[in-house]
Structures are given as structure tokens and as C-alpha cells.
Amino acid sequence: MEVSSKVFKTLLGRRKSQTAITMGKSIWRRPLSVLAPATLLIMWQILVMIGILDNRFFPAPTDIFKQGYEDFVSGQLASDLAISLIRLFIGFIAGAVPGIVIGLSMGLFKPVRYVLDPIVASTYPIPKLALMPLIMLMFGLGEIEKYVVIMLGVFFPVLISTVTGVLQLDEKYMDVARDFGASRKLYYTTVALPGSLPMIFTGLKLGLGMALLFIMTAEMEGATGGIGYRIWISYSLFQIKDMYVGFIAMALIGYFSNLLLDELEARIVPWKG
Structure with a gap:
């Protein structure tokens, strides 16, 4: 004792x-x-x-913050932020969910991986911004075009990270699930998904960065609102302070979005440490 x-x-x-x-x-x-x-x-x-x-x-930071306060009070900054955040959220979800589902399928089932791997390998290197003319021809200059652009930026990093996460799983976990007669649905929910969550969150963070890049480009083409639109209009009118306000607003969106993903990861994947 x-x-x-x-x-x-x-x-x-x-x-x-x-x-x-x-x-x-x-x-x-x-x-x-x-x-x-x-x-x-x-x-x-x-x-x-x-x-x-x-x-x-290069306006002084105090002048930029003063301009940002005036834009916020007038409602212009709040409106642009709301428009960009809605586009970012919809495009991010539209790219992340299929990326996770298809990535799990490619990692778990070799026939699916053999069929889709050449397609992913050949389409991933294509610069997504180079597809903008084709996307605009197919979907016009409306909201769907912007969602598609953001979705493409998110889909590939999430897909590749998810596949990598599944393939790195120890085979013994699969063997145990198979010995207990686990169905394909249980493979997804109890083996592949929890085991690959750390890599999935890595892909989500990479996809978020791509989403922020692409939303800027999408909003500069045929948009009537949003942070990217405001930056482009400010540049065209030589309103440099407003342009810097847009830069800072986009940087804050990226910073707080990463904080949110970090918080979700800490709660959902506590074993990562």
C-alpha cells in the first residue's frame, strides 16, 4: 500500500x-x-x-481604422462582410462535404480509388482560376458561379487529405471491424472517419485558404457586393483607404475562421493533443 x-x-x-x-x-x-x-x-x-x-x-493604420469605422457605421462594411461570409460558407460546405465522402470511399475501397485516382491526378494540377471563363459560360455571373469557384478550391485539398488519412490507418482497425461483421456504414462512421479526422481537418484548413483566395477573385468579376468587390471598386476609384479596409477585413475573416476550425478540432479530435 x-x-x-x-x-x-x-x-x-x-x-x-x-x-x-x-x-x-x-x-x-x-x-x-x-x-x-x-x-x-x-x-x-x-x-x-x-x-x-x-x-x-500606404495610409497610416490609424487612418485605415478610422475609415473602417466610418464604413461600418454607414453599413457598407457590414453589408459586404455579410455577403462574403454567406458565399464563403455555402461554397466551403459544398466543397468540403463531397470531398470528405468521396475521400473516405477512395481510401476504403480500392476499386473506387483505381477509378477516381487518375481523374483527380489529372484535374487537380489545373489552375482553378484558369477555369473561371468556362465556369462563367456555364453558370453566368450570378451567385452559383461564385459558389462553384469556391467549391472547386475547397474540394481537392479536402479530398486528398481525407484519402491520405484513411490510407494511413493501421490495418488492424479494419481487421477488427471486419471480424465483428461491421457493415460499410459502420466502416465509415466508426473506423475511417474518426481515424482520418486529423488529416481531414488539415485539408479543411488548406481548403479554407483556397476559399478565401477564390472568393476574392470571384467577387471581382460581375459582383455587386462583397469584400472582393469593394477592394476592386476602391482600387478603380483610387480610394486607397477603403481598399486597405477590405484587405484587413479579409485577413480577419481568415484568422477567425482558422480559430473556429482549431476549436472544432480540439473538441472533435481531442486525442490529437
């Missing part, structure tokens, strides 16, 4: 020390993540004030 008590206390002490180290790291994480952009903005402001940066092309 004394030996067991000592072992328990030792393990408990190690656990507490590890927890303290983890908490210490998490405490410093947020301030350090804010320090770099804050330092960059301060340097930018100073360089504009002393005249090294031309204020016509």
Missing part, C-alpha cells in the same frame, strides 16, 4: 507539473500571437509619420 501510494503521488506530481507547463504555454500563446501584428502596425505608423512610406499608397 505504501509503495502504491508513493507511485500514485509521484504520478500525480508529474501530472500537475505537466499541467502547469501546458497552462504556462497557453498563457503566453495569446500575447505572443498579438505581439507580431501589433509591432508591424506600430512600425508602419512610424514610417508613415516620418515620411519613409508614401501616405498616398
Whole structure:
């Protein structure tokens, strides 16, 4: 009993020390993540004030934030943000869900992989932005065209990451499921999907980056609203402050979207650590 008590206390002490180290790291994480952009903005402001940066092309951050506040109060910025977020959400879901389902099928079943792998290998290298004229011919300049562009940007990274995640699974998990007579549906839900979730989230994050890139391009062609549209119009009218407001708005969308995916991953894939 004394030996067991000592072992328990030792393990408990190690656990507490590890927890303290983890908490210490998490405490410093947020301030350090804010320090770099804050330092960059301060340097930018100073360089504009002393005249090294031309204020016509690089407005001071304070002027940009002031312009952003005015755009938000007028409702213009909020409207553009809402339009872009709706397009981003619909296009992202439309690309991610088929990417996960087809990726699981390709990873689990060799015939499906043998049929689809050459198609994916030949179509993935094609620059998706080069398909814009074809997409516009097929779907016009409406909302569907923008959804399709974003969907293509998300689909391939999610698909490839999902296939990789399934193929990296240990065969013994499949053997156990097979020995217990698991159906194909159970293969998907209890073996392939949980086991490949870390790689799936990697693909989702890559797809999110592509979605942000493509939504900018899509909104610059035939759109009447959105952050990309506002950036293009501001450039055309030489409203440089508004253009920078659009840049910062898109950067914030990307930052908070990644935070959301990180939070979902931490809750859904807690074993990843």
C-alpha cells in the first residue's frame, strides 16, 4: 500500500507539473500571437509619420481604422462582410462535404480509388482560376458561379487529405471491424472517419485558404457586393483607404475562421493533443 501510494503521488506530481507547463504555454500563446501584428502596425505608423512610406499608397493604420469605422457605421462594411461570409460558407460546405465522402470511399475501397485516382491526378494540377471563363459560360455571373469557384478550391485539398488519412490507418482497425461483421456504414462512421479526422481537418484548413483566395477573385468579376468587390471598386476609384479596409477585413475573416476550425478540432479530435 505504501509503495502504491508513493507511485500514485509521484504520478500525480508529474501530472500537475505537466499541467502547469501546458497552462504556462497557453498563457503566453495569446500575447505572443498579438505581439507580431501589433509591432508591424506600430512600425508602419512610424514610417508613415516620418515620411519613409508614401501616405498616398500606404495610409497610416490609424487612418485605415478610422475609415473602417466610418464604413461600418454607414453599413457598407457590414453589408459586404455579410455577403462574403454567406458565399464563403455555402461554397466551403459544398466543397468540403463531397470531398470528405468521396475521400473516405477512395481510401476504403480500392476499386473506387483505381477509378477516381487518375481523374483527380489529372484535374487537380489545373489552375482553378484558369477555369473561371468556362465556369462563367456555364453558370453566368450570378451567385452559383461564385459558389462553384469556391467549391472547386475547397474540394481537392479536402479530398486528398481525407484519402491520405484513411490510407494511413493501421490495418488492424479494419481487421477488427471486419471480424465483428461491421457493415460499410459502420466502416465509415466508426473506423475511417474518426481515424482520418486529423488529416481531414488539415485539408479543411488548406481548403479554407483556397476559399478565401477564390472568393476574392470571384467577387471581382460581375459582383455587386462583397469584400472582393469593394477592394476592386476602391482600387478603380483610387480610394486607397477603403481598399486597405477590405484587405484587413479579409485577413480577419481568415484568422477567425482558422480559430473556429482549431476549436472544432480540439473538441472533435481531442486525442490529437
